[in-house]
């Protein structure tokens with residue numbers, strides 16, 4: 001009997017995990033581990049949860065809940081696994097305690113950043129097959145899975161897709177890093193990938209700083225948590241920063257003659273999980289100034305001045321000429337930090353302006369009018385979990401057993417079988 005494929009997408013900030021065929025992952029937890037400070041010591045206290053100190057560790061939110069007694073660390077930096085031992089422990093807990101499955105009975109889909117080395121892929125395969133004895137393994141490239149999710153997602157009408165349909169530009173912005181990946185026929189054009197060292201975590205820190213600068217009283221224990229909630233709940237991308245400021249500064253007078261601040265200001269009430277105390281915070285300009293980082297990165301990072309539309313345009317322009325039209329016409333958003341309202345509209349407008357300017361110059365120079373390009377930036381229902389959802393659809397497809405590397409193959413040929421992971425079998 002074929003049991004559902006397990007899909008685990010380990011991101012810099014968050015891990016999404018669940019079973020293929022579902023719309024959403026079953027668990028979304030921080031990619032963090034809290035390890036015992038008393039390694040090697042045998043615990044004897046009756047109150048100790050674990051007798052074996054090697055098992056005295058926590059992952060995800062539980063890791064942060066135990067930071068007083070354990071050392072918490074993140075495992076992935078800029079998409080790359082930094083600590084393999086910690087990763088293995090994280091997977092162990094994820095598989096047995098969260099997903100509660102017997103790995104030898106399931107096929108697994110793990111994800112990797114596009115420029116991952118073959119050695120890293122082999123290491124993943126070794127751990128999965130040798131430690132967990134999984135039934136099968138497929139290591140999907142995150143950008144390709146995000147495109148796959150869009151093609152086969154809930155809004156898709158395209159029933160018969162092939163490798164050639166997997167073309168477009170994926171903008172993946174999560175917690176730690178933002179990437180722009182041009183993908184042609186299912187393959188990431190490696191030399192044209194662009195990396196931006198700014199993402200959700202930087203916006204959160206900026207919002208926190210801005211709230212404090214405006215004099216809001218933020219309890220230091222929950223400061224980052226509050227800023228993150230404010231960002232996720234009230235953040236949006238504006239059309240024009242100056243006009244947006246004016247909207248916030250516009251005051252009105254109510255019936256009793258009292259001056260009221262603009263209704264653009266919002267109130268956020270936070271209840272501390274530790275003390276139970278509530279704090280009320282006025283949320284103002286940071287609502288649009290935080291997400292503005294994508295278009296005016298100099299607000300946040302002194303040395304980074306290229307706006308996202310310039311980087312996307314540059315990535316596409318450096319791709320082979322015959323792929324560019326598809327890359328402009330299918331820009332796909334992936335990751336939590338692309339969820340801001342109107343992010344897609346502003347990005348589309350600014351990239352379209354760049355394309356139109358280039359066309360005008362070409363026309364003036366040659367006197368010829370090329371066929372226009374309509375830039376399309378699509379937001380979709382599965383954007384936050386696009387990579388995971390791509391894995392979910394792939395893992396439940398009929399052709400998945402043909403592309404998944406089996407345990408028998410691994411035993412016969414070793415970890416090098418996992419170096420290549422095409423989304424479609426040959427001749428599809």
Ligand SMILES: Nc1ncnc2c1ncn2[C@@H]1O[C@H](COP(=O)(O)OP(=O)(O)OP(=O)(O)O)[C@@H](O)[C@H]1O
Nearest residue numbers: 011012013014174175176177200232335336337339
């Ligand atoms: N509705 C929202 N609006 C804005 N930001 C959001 C929203 N929901 C989540 N985020 C932000 O998205 C980020 C997490 O996104 P995601 O889970 O895609 O990251 P990740 O995969 O862990 O990171 P990376 O892509 O860097 O490896 C966090 O910074 C979170 O605050």
